[in-house]
Amino acid sequence: MTSSDMNYLTIALPKGKLFAPAARLLSAAGYTADGLSEDSRRLVIANEAHKIRFIITKTADLPTYVEYGAADVGIIGKDVLAEESKNVYELLDLKFGLCRMVVAVPEALRQEKLTDYAHMRVATKYPNTAERFFRDAGIQMEIIKLGGSIELAPIVGLAEMIVDLVETGRTLKENKLVEVAQINQATARFIANRVSFKMKFERINRLTEDLRILAESEKK
């Protein structure tokens, strides 16, 4: 199934911590469906009355679903968008899910300036983001891509540094890591497929405006 049915709007939501606030926000805008939950065993959850379909994807895959038009729109963190650099419309900053992409090292390896870390090994789930950051800073690094538990890498000597997403910084502290630089800040974004945005313009634009108002009032 694709988004070829012009009457339906297919919305992709990511598993994980953004799911609940994203589903809540959409619901407030009138976009919801019976049985829409993260642990749903159904892959596609439809609301036939309102011609809405939800699909729930793995976080890193969400931009791909939207880029190919398998979903018309989606909600995803800017961290994932920046990492995957897919060709999609980034329509709206939804302001929730704030976290920061940071560079961290074990306390003992802390250096005076960023360039002193040159040629160290960096473990991360976000190799493109890390690569870009260090390249722009004029530093060559050895990037090691991992799928998760990044904090483990410096402990066992797989890498000296990490680039990872932090919300509160507690995980860093627990693993005796200190933040040495912030790469960027990320919040949830409302994105759209480039063709869907044109062909279903009225509906997507109206939803964007509704979400904008909701996101701003929630922030206050």
Next chain:
Amino acid sequence: MSRDQFLPQIPYGTKDFLPRDARRKRAAENALAGLFARWGYDEVVTPTFEYLETLTVGVSGDLVQSLFKFFDKNNAILALRPDMTTPIARVAATRFRESVPPLRLFYLTNVFRQEQAQAGRQCEFYQAGVELLGAGGPAADAEVVALAVAALLEAGLTNFQVGIGQVEFINGVMAESGLTVGEQQRVKQCMVSRDLVGLGEILAGSSLSAAAQRLIREIPLLHGDDKVVSEAYRLVGNDISRAALDNLTDIRRLLAGYGVERYVTFDLGLIRDFDYYTGMVFEGYTPGLGFPLCGGGRYDNMVAAFGVDCPATGFAMGIERILLALERQGIAPPAAVRDAYVAWGDGGLAQAIAEADRLRRAGRTVEMALEACSRTEAEAARAAKGYAGLVYFDGNVAPG
């Protein structure tokens, strides 16, 4: 056929068109070639590879990055063509100096880009397109858009939309805005990467008034029917943007004459390469395909880069994308025509050849058995190959 386990690979981004796909591709291409010819366009075929420096004339950085490059025996750098617009501009500037404008040319060919494969676009992919050179007015742009609509219809699509915009509209807004050159670059970069959040952030950090910021933020949302143009006219005060809107209105009026206006939507936020296009731009979309089917517009500076001042407009469409859209929309591909299977028993080959020849001259599609077989075997072979009829010569008597 049983050389076990021997599976040679083909490079990333390439594909084989097996008979079913090749037939669909051929049918689409024949239909398009016929259409372009009926509109007075002549086909040109240019080299698959050219000198790098020729192919990069007037082309954006992104496209240059994606070229397949190699050396000739004198170590000159060659590249596979990434599109046909530059080769045609070269041809127009160097080979048609004496001809009477305008020049109408079309092509159907493969092009090559080293990039992440997309839906209906591998690294080698096929394009059909036209270039209308030497004509600057809205009539030329309208002809090209109308021809693109006709081409999508000719290919068999019924459900699609063409959005038309005008790069000068945005350029006028930028020039009027009072943004610094650096800010303008960043704003355009955000528009090209469709990052409307980033666009808002740049504007919020600029010295623009709230109203001026809102105008630029709204450009991507100026989308719809004629009302959008009058709305945009109210929003902008500068002559460049207004001239762009007048140009779109003229084109739209001409498109109504072609009877294709119901496929056309105004989209002032339509973004194509700013460094390349100089006027009207357009893209074609269909439901169920997340990427545009075709795109084009006016590029008046490109041919000048080859030393001849020559306004130009045109479009390219992705053949594989059209085939993919047809398939997804359940539009039946042409069936293979298989009229007769001609088989023979011992001594019947000469008769069989004569009959196959007669049928083929009469326009039938005929396959012939290459070894003697019984009538039962021949019938089984006919059924397996999907031929409508069997003609069998047993070598003694005339066929029954």
